Amino acid sequence: LKFHEFSRRANCAAADNLRMFWRKEFGRDFDNKITDMILRRMVSISWDKVATLKASSTFDPKEAPEGKVRTTRMRVIIAVLQNEGLIGKKPVDSIVNILNWVDSDGGLRVDLFKKNQHGGLREIYVLELHSRILQLFLEEISRAICDTIPMEMMMHASEKLRRPQEHIIRSARRPEKFKTNVCSSNDAKVWNQGHLVTKFIQFLVRALPTEFHGLIINGMKQWLNKRIKLPDGVYNLLFFKPETEFFGKEESTLSDAYRGLVEVPWMKMGANHMNIRSGMMQGILHYTSSAYHASVLMLRDNLFKSYMQKLGIKVLTTDLVSSDDSSRLTDTFSTSEQLAKRGLIFSRADHIAIAKFSTFFGIAMSPKSSIATSHVVEFNSEFYIRASLARPTYKWVVAAIGVIEIESLFERQELMYNLMVELLEGGSGFMQAHGTQLAQAFLHYKLLGAGINKLWATYSHKLTDIADPSLGFFLTDPPVACGLFGLNFSFWSLVLANEHLNCRLQNQIETGNLTSTTKGSLMNGVQIRYGNRARVLKILEDAESYYPGWQDVIESDPQVLYQHPSNKRDVLLRMLVKLTSPSVTASLSAGNAISRMISSSVYVITHKATSLGSAWFKLVENYQELNSKRYSLFQLLAMDVDRKPLTPENFQALFPLSKQYQQADDLIRKVSKFQHTHSNQRKRLRSHIAVFPVQSEVALSLEDVVRRIWFGQVLPVSDRVVRASWAHYKRLFPWLLEDPIDTLKSEDCPFDSQISLRNFVARQGLKSRFVHLTGAPVRTTESHDMILTAICNNQKPHVVLSLEGKSRDQHKIHSFDSMVANLAKILAYPWNNEEKLRRVSNELEFGQNIWDGGVVRPPPRLQRLSVIQDAIRYSRNPSKTLSDGQKIYDKISLMKGGSIGGWLRRQSRTDTGWSGSGVWFGKTGDTIIRLELQGGELLRMTVDDIESAKRDRNLIAKLISDMEVFVKPSSLTFSMSNWFWFGSNFSRERIGCPVFVGKQVFNEASEMPRFVTRVLDSSIRLYLDVGRMLNICSYNYQSEDFRWYATSPGRSADAVWENWSRKGFLSAVH
Helix, strand or coil: CCCCCCCHHHHHHHHHHHHHHHHHHHCCCHHHHHHHHHHHHHHHCCHHHHCCCCEECCCCCCCCCCCCCCCCCEEHHHHHHHCHHHHCCCHHHHHHHHHHHHHHHCCEEEEEEEEEECCEEEEEEEECHHHHHHHHHHHHHHHHHHHHCCCECCCCHHHCCHHHHHHHHHHHCCCCCEEEEEEEEEEECCCCCCCCHHHHHHHHHHHCCHHHHHHHHHHHHHHHCEEEECCHHHHHHHHHCCCCCCCCHHHHHHHHHHHCCCCECCECCCCCEEEECCCCCCCCCHHHHHHHHHHHHHHHHHHHHHHHHHHCCEEEEEEEEECCEEEEEEEEEECCHHHHHHHHHHHHHHHHHHHHHHHHHCCCECCCCEEEECCEEEECCEEEECCEEECCHHHHHHHHCCCCCCCCHHHHHHHHHHHHHHHHHCCCCHHHHHHHHHHHHHHHHHHHCCCCCCCHHHHHHHHHHHCCHHHCCCCCCCHHHCCCCCHHHHHHHHHHHCHHHHHHHHHHHHHCCEEECCCCCEEECEEECCCCHHHHHHHHHHHHHHCCCHHHHHHHCHHHHCCCCCCHHHHHHHHHHHHHCCHHHHHCCCCCHHHHHHHHCCCCCCCCCEEECCCCCCCHHHHHHHHHCEECHHHHHHCCCCCCCCCHHHHHHHCCCHHHHHHHHHHHHHHCCCEEEECCCCCCEEEEEEEECCCCEECCCHHHHHHHHHHCCCCCCCHHHHHHHHHHHHHHCCCCCCCHHHHHHCCCCCCCCHHHHHHHHHCCCCCCEEEEEEECCCCCCCCCCHHHHHHHHCCECCEEEECCCCCHHHHCCCCCHHHHHHHHHHHHCCCCHHHHHHHHHHHHHHCCCCCCCCCEECCHHHHHHHHHHHHHHHHHCCCCCHHHHHHHHHHHHHHCCCEEEEEEECCEEECCEEECEEEEEEEECCEEEEEEEECCEEEEEEECCHHHHHHCHHHHHHHHHHCCCECCCCCCCCCCCCEEECCCCEECCCCCEEEEECCCCCCCCCCCCCEEEEEECCEEEEEEECCCEEEEEEEECCHHHCCCCCCCCCCCCCHHHHHHHHHCCCCCCC
16 A cells, blocks of 8 residues: 555444444443543533633635735634634534634644754644634544543553553463563654545544534544645745745745746645645644554454464453554463464564554554564553563653743742652652752752852851742752652741741731742742743733723622633633733743743842732733832842741641641651662562542532632532531631632731632642652562652662661551551451451451541541441440430531431442342431432432422432432323422422422431441441441442551461461461
């Protein structure tokens, strides 16, 4: 086949194979499933998502300009504002008009600019607004396809490193004596130029339901008419100096075509653009090409497996694909050497044959491909050598030490810290990460004037005393765990150690000089102005012309910031809010950032180049006033503040993870006593480490609470839960009032606009911290604690930390992990259920208290375990009281958002939903309710009072949603009931589930509750005996719960259990 050619039959075979895969995955109704996935994605596209700060093409291909050309582009958000008529509808409702516009215009309008990257230049395509929206919808179709294909890595990025590792582990566990391995790391050449979108159209039309054929055919055919604008320099040369002689064949043909000396199909005389038919444009139909490539490889895999099955050879394959990049691992398993050799030959033949096979699909293999290697595979610059992962660490070193132009010095450190963590995840080890952080600190101080500004010595001496990161003090981590615990951990340590900084933070809170960073951190509002704000203000002024006074509208009606846009005004305001973000400056930064940053080192300390206030942009008309309040960093450093330390409430607001930080600090102090020793460990794996898993959280986020308190938005929880959460947040932030406008007017409020207040509210709440460490394995039998193992084993290659004569496990971070691990071992051990129940009960009764039932609560699994723990203690307590039982009821109600109850008859879970009949009975809010289900359908509802049920309808709707059941509109229409439930509401319209009103009794605390705990294999279940057994909740262990640690087991009556609990071995001697 020639370049751009492909086989129609092969193309259809790939599509048919994809449909066969969907049938196996989703059942016979797979077309409806795929349709639903695509429509959900399309409906989720909002104008807020479309209106980015990226460039949008403005060139007009219909008229060639006269004279010198200098291309100007606008931001997409401004282009959307200029096409205000589009905003009246949702993007999904406007796609027909958009497609008609592009089609009537003659195809795509494309602008090019050059981008410097490693290895040379790359062309970047800039589309006109309508073309951009069209390709966004087409790509959403392809994203939905990619989401269903496990080997496609653009939509499964988290699987990129796990799948090869899982393949190697599965192969190693196979019992066959003879095993072979063949790997390939392939790359397709000229991926952009080699495709013709007609094959994409044919493939998608063959694979997808007919509902999408019109959009696919009429949308993608526009890629056959790409009008690509000539670069300014080329056009100006052709226009002003048409006689210029070119020596290259392509350049000469272009010049002759422009002058009309030759006729070519891709350019007309005097045109300012070329008409290109082939190619799909790099990065524009990125997901479409990736879905196509993945489908081709799926077909190849099925053909290979079916052939090997005929030969009687067992095989295991794993593919990874991301647009033009792909990798394949093939293992065969045999009981004889002869069969193993045969399997190896056919495996290699499969890997070699892909070069010919792919040509039927218009895909050409690159010479850079590595075919039929043994135990070595590469994908996206990640190298697997047997079971070890090797990553190109050097590229993260280079990225970590770069000149970063950000106005806030603290945000600059946040970005530098994230780059250093990426280096750690890239395989550096803690020692190299620490050295890199010191290099970052050296660069940071150099850019502030170290060795350049004459006052640097005085400034640095004063900065050392005050240690304020917002004024330039650089935060560093402990060397033994550099990058592990986060920048805020170092800041927390500094605030505890430095009295000056502690008092300054309290003063900044009282004077309102704090601002929230884009990460949600509260910090002194010091901003260094580099001149980029003029570009931002130009965009703000343009936006002001489309919606005069829009910022005043937000200040007077802040509800638009907290709700989904419901009309054209809300859509416009939500788009314009983007322009106030501090990140806008960085996104609009010009290409001369390095020269500006280096030159600022001369004056930033001593000249008034710094402003004090919010990082979020104020009104345009206040910009001059903002300019008049400029300071030098030296002035800000010399300001006197009251010697009043941080209050406990303010300290908790600044550092919500302070308890976890204290545990980490204790660990570091102990580990610092360890010594570096040599290790022969060569294996390197990627480990997912939960550094600060959220052990507790408030029942509702601050954003949810203020939506209810400030704007009356209904939440699917009881008012008691809302009020308890609101009281908790008011203790942390006393300046919160019952109204957003009054809150902003409060003297103690640290914010000066509703936008910055909204940013703070949205980013509150505890967030788990995870680090994906690449290095020595962290799951070992030496220690109970993964964090300790990670620190000790990953200092640098072949160097570990150890403390002779002592167990590492003596230095673990104490948490609920120990109890959870012991429960997992008990439930997984081959005892009978009675013995498991006895040991589980003892573990929970005498273990650490998990949750006190307050508004600050642990994750859902630990909430359920806490209720079981309380029930066991209650049942074993001979002096229990009625109030003790009420406390457990309250905890269950809070855990379930205001509902307490359980299953009278349980259903069974299947791959496609629920099976059998089920009955749930309990109390939701103030309503006693009984739900009867069949399969996944709600058949009947009975409540004790319809008026109470109406008030609690949101709680009932959440309960039904959590059960994952549905209501058919036409079900039981002829019921004798007067009320029906449909669409999260009660109605007298005879549609939906019938609702009956009848007297029901739910003795919540009128008598001593009778809790019953049972163990069924690997599950702990709690029941409430109300004459019938209500299943309240259950707890199951997970594989992540196990923690093995080796200490001397000593003598034991049950040596098998001792070895299991300490090492995970089910044997008496190991």
